[in-house]
Amino acid sequence: MFASFVHTVYTLAFATILLLVVGGALLAVTARNLIHCFFGLVGALLGVAGLYYNLGSPLLAVMQVMIYIGAVCVAIAFGLTLTRKQGEEGMRPLDIKAAIPVVLVVAMLSATLKSLAGREIVASARKIDESRIGWMLLGDYLLPFELISILLTVAVIGAVTIALINRRI
Amino acid sequence: MNGYRYLAGIVTGSVSLLKGMRVTFANMVSRPHTVQWPRQTAPLPARFRGHIRMLADEETGFPRCFACGSCARICPSACITVQGRKPGDRKKKVAVRFLLDFTKCSLCGLCVESCPARALAFSRDYALAGYRDTEFRTMDLLEGLASPFQF
Amino acid sequence: MSISPVTIVCYLLGISAVVGLNAVILVWLERKVAGHMHFRYGPMEVGPHGLLQTLADGIKLLGKQFLVPDAADRPLFLLAPVVSLVPIFVAMVPLPLGETLQAWELNIGLLLVVALGLLNTLGILLAGWGSNNKYALLGGSRAVAQILAYKIPLLLCILTIIMMAGSYSLRQIALAQKDGWYILYQPLLFIIYIVTITLETNRSPFDFSEAESELVAGFHIEYSAMGFSLFFLAEYSYMFIAAALASILFLGGWQGPFLPGPVWSLLKLYGIIFLLMWFRWTFPRLRIDQMLHLGWKILLPLALVNFLVTAGVLAL
Amino acid sequence: MGTGSTLPPIVHFVRLEKLLNQARANSLWPLTFGLACCAIEMMSAAGPRFDLDRFGAGVFRATPRQADVMIVAGTVTARMAPTVVRLYNQMPAPKWVIAMGNCAISGGPFKLDFNYNVIEGVSRLLPVDVVVPGCPPRPEALIEAFLKLEQQLTGSRRFPEAPEIPLEDAS
Known part of the structure; x- marks a missing residue:
């Protein structure tokens, strides 16, 4: 009786997370108001953090919150508050161009499902040590890690250049 | 550098x-500088001006005012209404009505200065507040003073 | 995953009690500190020395009308106070206030608290946009500019401490300071950390998002009654969390001679909160460009240099 | 209960309302709002010497959404009147108005036949709960107004009546 109650609670929690992910993502692509899109995105990312937690990796979940919501979304919000309300009429959610990502996503999903078909999916029960991630990043995957940092530096320099175009210092 | x-x-x-x-x-x-009014009181300046009040004659206890009306004439805001009558046995008039509209007064003190009988002075009512403005629109300054017209 | 729902409900009740009591005490303390710093008494007449003042304020706010402006974005407007309050309930879970007084020992506790602490800005932005008021929007966008300035020094501070203690667990970090508090090794880092938590909790001299003299009341300008009190509750709870983190990271948490653990941690915690109040009633508000200058050109290089030096010393 | 609420409740809970009124009386947050010279005395009342915060009334809120009491401190000109009314309308329901100073009560020294731009008393615009006459009233008078408001709300006076200060005490 008690165990089944706990089970129900966990199921409900999982359903909430799914709802957050799917609903947030839908809101992010369909809402007319830019800030509604933004908060849809935040909700979807929070839901993904919940999924990570459910899969047994709290570290990844916390990092998802810290990086994607605490950093990426805040950067987006910073851009949003500096943009002018302009050309809102031109943005229709059901444009013909919107079909392109839909086709891509459907193709990717079907490919993934096809490759997974027939296999048994087991969530990894093995606990990943945080320090191992660090060793991996600075050992085996050092080159990709450094490449990403170069990419970020290039992005920062590009942003500064774009910002300086109209400044004429 | x-x-x-x-x-x-x-x-x-x-x-x-x-x-x-x-x-x-x-x-x-x-130590805080606060004076915890109303449990304690801060000293009021000696020349503090509250609303004007009527002084009583030492001998008779009647108001000193003989209703010459110079205060009412000189008041820039016209807040004073005076009426006087002669009691039967005396030569001078005595005020029977002295109303102050304190809500218009700006405490300039011209009435006090111009009074020939020195009948007016500033009170030390410093914390007036009320629920209606009518209490202060017609303040009867003769209240509490003896009157020769009590028949 | 073996926590029973009863325990979770007990934790939630306990955390709610902490949040409520802490806000009641802190609001009273803030008004008393403000009063005495102005040569005044502060609340005196409601209860002995005004102890019941916050209670009266709370009950009054409960009984006031909650206004939603016509032009406001209704769902966002109603969601904002909740968004800024809810992360607190999760962030308080891994805080150890004593040897055994901890809701849940989590091996990534520090990261969780920091990540959720950053969500406060989201609530402010939501309120700023949802109110549909120019001052509120300005307050929200200022909060976002502010988070960009203080986040990196804050994370560098925390990284340095993680490096010294070798763990993300708040409990392990506190235990690592058995022989010497980290404030003795890292006084500069402690100062940087205090400045960044002043920025994080949106308190004067960095209260840009609610600057009364510029933005009337900033992001909560349109919130009356309970909406406002939820923001208030959130602000004081974030202060509690930030101060608790500071006491754990730099002052050894609950450890100390003679007194029992929880008393020590509360003493340290309220000491740091008093420091924040002291800042608030001493310093005037900075200009926003001065804040950015402070964040990017002073705090960030200092924290970075400190981080590198610590790393070098630890490696030797 | 006077002008406190715009809509009286349909069902009355006596004890709850007593509690609410006690709480309201002890936490009357004024609006940061001064119109003329009386505002200086209002600031003085909040300052160290008199300290309105002792009664829980020292939290001057800048936004009308969080204020309970509007202190109309000064001359209400015709130009300012719409703003005063608007600020009053923006305050949430249990709200009170203190008319501080003679200009706010009746127009004061500006109440003249040829003066076209002064509203002769803020009671022509808003329901006034407490009036504080004086030009300007002393800070004690403003505190007395708050005590009067508390008396009106709770039905009893918790504080001593305003004590007399004789001339000998003058400094």
């Missing part, structure tokens, strides 16, 4: 912040 200035700026800035914090901390541990 620039680096030196940068570091020196940080240090001097922090020191000045600490000085400010010392001042507020000294304030905090010192």
Whole structure:
């Protein structure tokens, strides 16, 4: 009786997370108001953090919150508050161009499902040590890690250049 | 040189912040200046001006005012209404009505200065407040004084 | 995953009690500190020395009308106070206030608290946009500019401490300071950390998002009654969390001689909160460009240099 | 209960309302709003010597959404009148108005036949709960107004009546 109650609670929690992910993502692509899109995105990312937690990796979940919501979304919000309300009429959610990502996503999903078909999916029960991630990043995957940092530096320099175009210092 | 200035700026800035914090901390541990009115009272200045009041004659206890009306004439806001009558046995008039519209008064004191009988003075009512303005629109200054017209 | 729902409900009740009591005490304390720093008494007449003042304020706010402006974005407007309050309930879970007084020992506790602490800005932005008021929007966008300035020094501070203690667990970090508090090794880092938590909790001299003299009341300008009190509750709870983190990271948490653990941690915690109040009633508000200058050109290089030096010393 | 609420409740809970009124009386947050010279005395009342915060009334809120009491401190000109009314309308429901100073009560020294731009008393615009006459009233008078408001709300006076200060006490 008690165990089944706990089970129900966990199921409900999982359903909430799914709802957050799917609903947030839908809101992010369909809402007319830019800030509604933004908060849809935040909700979807929070839901993904919940999924990570459910899969047994709290570290990844916390990092998802810290990086994607605490950093990426805040950067987006910073851009949003500096943009002018302009050309809102031109943005229709059901444009013909919107079909392109839909086709891509459907193709990717079907490919993934096809490759997974027939296999048994087991969530990894093995606990990943945080320090191992660090060793991996600075050992085996050092080159990709450094490449990403170069990419970020290039992005920062590009942003500064774009910002300086109209400044004429 | 620039680096030196940068570091020196940080240090001097922090020191000045600490000085400010010392001042507020000294304030905090010192005795408050508050006078806890209405449990305690702060001294009122000697020349404090409350609304005007009517002085009584020492002998008779009647109001000193003989209703000449010079206060009402000189008042720039026209807040004073005076009426007087002669009692049967006396030559001078005595005020029977002396109304002050305190809501218009700006305490300039011209009425006090111009009164030939020195009948007016400033009161020391410093904490007036009420629920309706009518209490202060017609303040009867003769209240509490004896009158020769009580028949 | 073996926590029973009863325990979770007990934790939630306990955390709610902490949040409520802490706000009641802190609001009273803030008004008393403000009063005495102005040579005043502060609240005196409601209860002995005004102890019941916050209670009266709370009950009054409960009984007031909650206004939603016509032009406001209704769902966002109603969601904002909740968004800024809810992360607190999760962030308080891994805080150890004593040897055994901890809701849940989590091996990534520090990261969780920091990540959720950053969500406060989201609530402010939501309120700023949802109110549909120019001052509120300005307050929200200022909060976002502010988070960009203080986040990196804050994370560098925390990284340095993680490096010294070798763990993300708040409990392990506190235990690592058995022989010497980290404030003795890292006084500069402690100062940087205090400045960044002043920025994080949106308190004067960095209260840009609610600057009364510029933005009337900033992001909560349109919130009356309970909406406002939820923001208030959130602000004081974030202060509690930030101060608790500071006491755990730098002052050894609950450890100390003679007194029992929880008393020590509360003493340290309220000491740091008093420091924040002291800042608030001493310093005037900075200009926003001065804040950015402070964040990017002073705090960030200092924290970075400190981080590198610590790393070098630890490696030797 | 006077002008406190715009809509009286349909069902009355006596004890709850007593509690609410006690709480309201002890936490009357004024609006940061001064019109003329009386505002100086209002600031003085909040300052160290008189300290309105002792009664829980020292939290001057800048936004009308969080204020309970509007202190109309000064001359209400015709130009300012719409703003005063608007600020009053923006305050949430249990709200009170203190008319401080003679200009706010009746137009004061500006109440003249040829003066076209002064509203002769803020009671022509808003329901006034307490009036504080004086030009300007002393800070004690403003505190007395708050005590009067508390008396009106709770039905009893918790504080001593305003004590007399004789001339000998003058400094």
